[in-house]
Amino acid sequence: MILVTGGLGFIGSHTSRALLDMGERCLIGGRTPGRSPDLFEAGDQAVVERMDCTDLDGLLEVGRRHDIxxxxxxxxxxxxxxxxxxxxWANTRALFNVLRAAQEWNVARVVLASSIGVYGGAAASGAYREDVPLPIGSAHLIPAHKKSAEILADAVSASTGLDVVSVRIGAIWGPLGRPASPFFGAPQLVHAAAGGHDLPAPLYAEDAIDMCYARDCGRAIALLQTAAALSHRTYNVGxxxxxxxREVAEAVGRAVPGKAPALADGRRPGTAPAAHLDVGRLRDDTGFEPGYDLDRAAGDYVRWLRAGNPR
Incomplete structure (x- = not known):
């Protein structure tokens, strides 16, 4: 049984769904276990439990009830x-607790969520590769924690033999995601078209980012968890x-004819051209290929929202 902490959250729900689709049994941990997204169905080989990873005793007790x-x-x-x-403190404590539990349970592999944000300030010529040197400093708390977590995970792997893999996740969009993001425009564009309303603020046509649809992201993480062997400790998922x-708006316009949101010309002043995530490692070691191109993703997201789902 594979434990997915945060398994009822945005990326966690899609990862749990992907693992279930692969035939795995899942223990889905979350602080609000009563929440049951439509991604899960009766008969799924899943158990949902209330879980707080900052509580070591409570976490270890879970492993006494389930074969993780x-x-x-x-x-x-x-x-x-x-x-x-x-x-x-909360996120670092949760990290140590999960690693301690993994060692006690003798699990096959731990996959830790990192972020594209760790590349902030790194030198890149068009693509971020996992082996690019990362700057020590971070402009935001989240990538600062993720960098430190990667270092700790690598040290734990080297000193204990525990198989710990960090995944640097790009901009993810799709069902259960936030309706708006400060980092990219796709969620706002889809929500505006599906709801038949204007954008709350102008978005620039040529602003760009590496995007991965949520269902593909979940499957990529599931593949990294279940692969028989991996060659690296760090993988990009994007x-x-x-x-x-502009590309997103055009795809949304095809999904909802006549509702393509209007965009401002050019790129937001002061922004540099974006780099993408090199996903060669992910592809080589797991065989991952995206199942959702832009048109399929936009259509799927619109249908999800128009079915009455708020996000």
Missing amino acids: TGIVHLAAAGLGADAPLDEL GGRTTTN
Whole structure:
């Protein structure tokens, strides 16, 4: 049974769904176990439990009730809602607890969520590769924590033999995601078209970012968890290319004819051309290929929202 912490969250739900589709049994951990997204169905080989990864005793007790063979750690505390030191302390404590539990349970592999944000300030010529040197400093608390978590995970792997893999996740969009993001425009564009309303603020046509549809992201993480062997400790999970707001708006317009949102010309002043995530490692070691191109993703997201789902 594979434990997915944060398994009822945005990326966690899609990862759990992908693991179930692969025939795996899942223990889906979350702080609000009563929430049951439509991604899960009666008969799924899944158990949902209330779980707080900052509580070591409670976490270890879960392993006494279930035979846990792998862990995907996606749970995160704070994300800007808590004071900075409280947020760092909660997420670091949760990381150590998960690693301690993994060692006690003798799991096959732990997959930890990292972020494209760790590349902030790194030198890249069009693509971010996992072996690019990362700057020590970070402009935001989340990539600062993710960098430190990667270092700790690598040290744990080297010193204990525990198989710990970090996944640097790009901009993810799709069902259960936030309706708006400060980092890219796709969620706002889809929500505006599906709801028949204007954008709350102008988006620039040529602003671009590496995007990965949520269902593909979940499957990529599931493949990394279940692969018989992996060659690296760090993997990018993304689309492998940059996508502009213009491309997204055009795809949304095809999904909802006549409702393509209007965009401002050019790129937001002061922004540099975006780099994409090199996903060669992911492809080589798992055989992953995206199942959702831009048109299929936009159509799927629109249908999800028009079925009455708020996000």
